[in-house]
Amino acid sequence: MFQPQPLDTASIIALEDQYATGVYSKRQVALVKGQGARVWDADGKEYIDCAGGTAVASVGHANPMVLRAIARQANTMITCQEMFYNDKRALVMKKLCSLSGMSKVFLCNSGTEAVEAAIKFARVLTGRTEIVAAMRGFHGRTMGSLSATWEKKYREPFEPLVPGFKHIVYNDIVSLEAAVSDQTAAVILEIVQGEGGVRPGDPAFLQRARELCTEKGALLIFDEIQTGFGRTGKWFAKDHYNLQPDMLCLAKAIGGGLPMGATLLAEGMGAIPPMVHGTTFGGNPLVCAASLAAIGYMEEHHLPERSARHGEWFLNELSKIQSPLIREVRGKGLMVGIELKQKVAPYIAALMQKGVLAINAGMTVIRFVPPLVIPQQDLGIVAEKVAEVLSEAKADE
Ligand SMILES: *Cc1c(COP(=O)(O)O)cnc(C)c1O
Numbered sequence: 210m211f212q213p214q215p216l217d218t219a220s221i222i223a224l225e226d227q228y229a230t231g232v233y234s235k236r237q238v239a240l241v242k243g244q245g246a247r248v249w250d251a252d253g254k255e256y257i258d259c260a261g262g263t264a265v266a267s268v269g270h271a272n273p274m275v276l277r278a279i280a281r282q283a284n285t286m287i288t289c290q291e292m293f294y295n296d297k298r299a300l301v302m303k304k305l306c307s308l309s310g311m312s313k314v315f316l317c318n319s320g321t322e323a324v325e326a327a328i329k330f331a332r333v334l335t336g337r338t339e340i341v342a343a344m345r346g347f348h349g350r351t352m353g354s355l356s357a358t359w360e361k362k363y364r365e366p367f368e369p370l371v372p373g374f375k376h377i378v379y380n381d382i383v384s385l386e387a388a389v390s391d392q393t394a395a396v397i398l399e400i401v402q403g404e405g406g407v408r409p410g411d412p413a414f415l416q417r418a419r420e421l422c423t424e425k426g427a428l429l430i431f432d433e434i435q436t437g438f439g440r441t442g443k444w445f446a447k448d449h450y451n452l453q454p455d456m457l458c459l460a461k462a463i464g465g466g467l468p469m470g471a472t473l474l475a476e477g478m479g480a481i482p483p484m485v486h487g488t489t490f491g492g493n494p495l496v497c498a499a500s501l502a503a504i505g506y507m508e509e510h511h512l513p514e515r516s517a518r519h520g521e522w523f524l525n526e527l528s529k530i531q532s533p534l535i536r537e538v539r540g541k542g543l544m545v546g547i548e549l550k551q552k553v554a555p556y557i558a559a560l561m562q563k564g565v566l567a568i569n570a571g572m573t574v575i576r577f578v579p580p581l582v583i584p585q586q587d588l589g590i591v592a593e594k595v596a597e598v599l600s601e602a603k604a605d606e
Pocket of ligand 1: 321435
């Protein structure tokens with residue numbers, strides 16, 4: 210059988226640098242293999258993966274249930290557009306609704322598409338065009354979802370964006386009340402702001418958003434693309450607050466690592482007219498089979514509970530670290546951030562040197578979103594390495 214020659218780190222980096230557009234700021238490491246919560250680079254160096262494909266690899270790399278499902282489905286049927294019915298799609302739709310308490314599903318291929326669908330559905334269902342989003346919110350990078358995203362560096366190069374978007378102060382009820390009116394089609398919120406710095410929502414704020422939307426006839430959209438599927442210690446972060454949105458956006462961990470997104474609608478929302486929206490790859494049997502397997506694994510192994518337990522332990526370990534650099538340690542489940550009083554890039558680089566992959570959330574927060582299967586022992590090692598990196602920095606200064 211033909212096997213391409215494996216590339217070494219330098220060749221991989223040279224090729225990507227030559228051919229990629231440059232839209233990503235890159236780290237000088239080429240990851241080629243993963244198993245559970247560990248990954249390896251092309252030189253064979255091992256890392257504990259707290260980047261997890263940005264909260265995607267929740268069931269772990271090379272998860273045996275997911276890879277069996279993918280192999281079996283690839284051998285049966287990979288593609289089937291939604292014009293036709295399909296067994297795996299039917300089952301995944303049912304599963305998503307039973308887990309979330311929602312009642313209808315639109316399947317797509319990424320987070321930003323899940324948000325685009327929600328924005329379009331909100332317009333169609335309400336006949337209104339105003340959308341209220343939050344400062345520090347992140348909802349994706351296509352033109353509609355980008356209009357809901359707050360960060361200037363993502364938005365400004367692409368203005369003018371979609372009209373009708375307003376940004377309120379997150380967790381500020383006064384700002385929320387001033388923005389939501391009978392012109393509002395939807396309010397879109399993350400329950401723990403991810404890219405914006407791992408900032409959990411205030412229960413009173415989210416509760417008020419629910420009430421106001423109901424009162425004004427606006428739809429409440431929860432963007433749980435990052436917080437869904439056990440990440441915060443419950444199946445969905447909304448379950449910590451006992452709140453139901455009118456629409457729920459999901460992606461990241463939903464497909465066991467395969468690209469998938471979903472926009473779910475609550476009961477009684479009315480039907481979306483035919484031809485109003487759609488996507489070629491949405492609901493393809495391969496990702497649906499992977500998603501069913503990933504969700505099955507999460508259920509069997511109680512990953513949401515595990516995330517709650519290990520997340521609490523990890524947060525506690527990190528909170529013990531004494532460093533004048535730390536402003537705050539916060540999070541929910543295995544979505545944890547350390548806010549520093551300065552830029553985090555050098556500390557993330559130092560952690561990588563020590564065999565720990567973490568990512569930033571904004572300029573000043575180190576974010577940990579490991580596979581939910583990560584052993585507690587590995588989290589202990591991560592906490593140790595973080596302590597080392599922050600104390601060495603102090604010694605340098
Ligand atoms: C990652 C993310 C998105 C965008 O998802 P993509 O798959 O990158 O398009 C949207 N919202 C939130 C909260 C996210 O974390």
